[in-house]
Amino acid sequence: MSEPVFVYALSTCPWCRKAKQYFAENDVVFEAVDVDLLEDDESDRLAGEAFELSGSRAYPVVKIGAEVIVGYAPERYAALLGIET
Amino acid sequence: MAHEARTAALREFFAPLVSALGYKFTPDRELADFLLEQEAVLEETRGAPFCPCQVRTREREHDMKIVCPCIPYHRAHFDAMRRCWCGLFVHQDVTDPGALPQIAASELGIEG
Numbered sequence: 227m228s229e230p231v232f233v234y235a236l237s238t239c240p241w242c243r244k245a246k247q248y249f250a251e252n253d254v255v256f257e258a259v260d261v262d263l264l265e266d267d268e269s270d271r272l273a274g275e276a277f278e279l280s281g282s283r284a285y286p287v288v289k290i291g292a293e294v295i296v297g298y299a300p301e302r303y304a305a306l307l308g309i310e311t
Numbered sequence: 312m313a314h315e316a317r318t319a320a321l322r323e324f325f326a327p328l329v330s331a332l333g334y335k336f337t338p339d340r341e342l343a344d345f346l347l348e349q350e351a352v353l354e355e356t357r358g359a360p361f362c363p364c365q366v367r368t369r370e371r372e373h374d375m376k377i378v379c380p381c382i383p384y385h386r387a388h389f390d391a392m393r394r395c396w397c398g399l400f401v402h403q404d405v406t407d408p409g410a411l412p413q414i415a416a417s418e419l420g421i422e423g
Contacts, residue, residue: 238349238353238363240346266369283365284415284416285365285366297412297413297415
């Protein structure tokens with residue numbers, strides 16, 4: 227079974243879009259949320275969750291299984307998911 | 312482009328500021344235009360041209376540090392990557408911005 231993938235994203239961030247596009251193009255099942263498009267309470271909760279995971283306010287924050295990657299890093303995504311590059 | 316006038320104004324306003332910091336606009340014009348338009352939207356909706364790739368906390372002390380150009384507040388991190396986080400600006404000697412990955416500050420041993 228492949229690792230669960232979750233993308234914490236911002237709707238204004240092109241690298242977040244690229245990350246989501248990467249997973250879609252490689253047929254990776256993933257969930258994503260644009261934190262900035264949520265109501266304040268929910269946005270704060272998700273942003274807090276991403277910060278707890280990453281220690282960073284920079285996006286995208288990508289969780290692959292237990293691993294957390296900050297930034298658009300397709301080679302690292304591929305390595306964790308066993309995708310040939 | 313919906314915010315063409317403001318995007319052009321931001322470009323003109325930022326250029327001398329980042330030049331003095333040793334940076335320039337990314338040569339990737341499409342990326343720069345997209346990011347500047349996002350900043351114009353953020354300025355209109357959130358009150359300032361915040362970095363499109365860093366989350367606001369609505370705590371003033373934090374949020375003021377992600378108003379573009381935010382280079383002075385993240386200098387060590389951005390100098391190590393030779394670009395700012397969103398990629399709007401790169402070091403003045405950079406010609407291939409696509410070769411500069413995003414690397415978390417923590418991975419570089421730098422406080423973000």
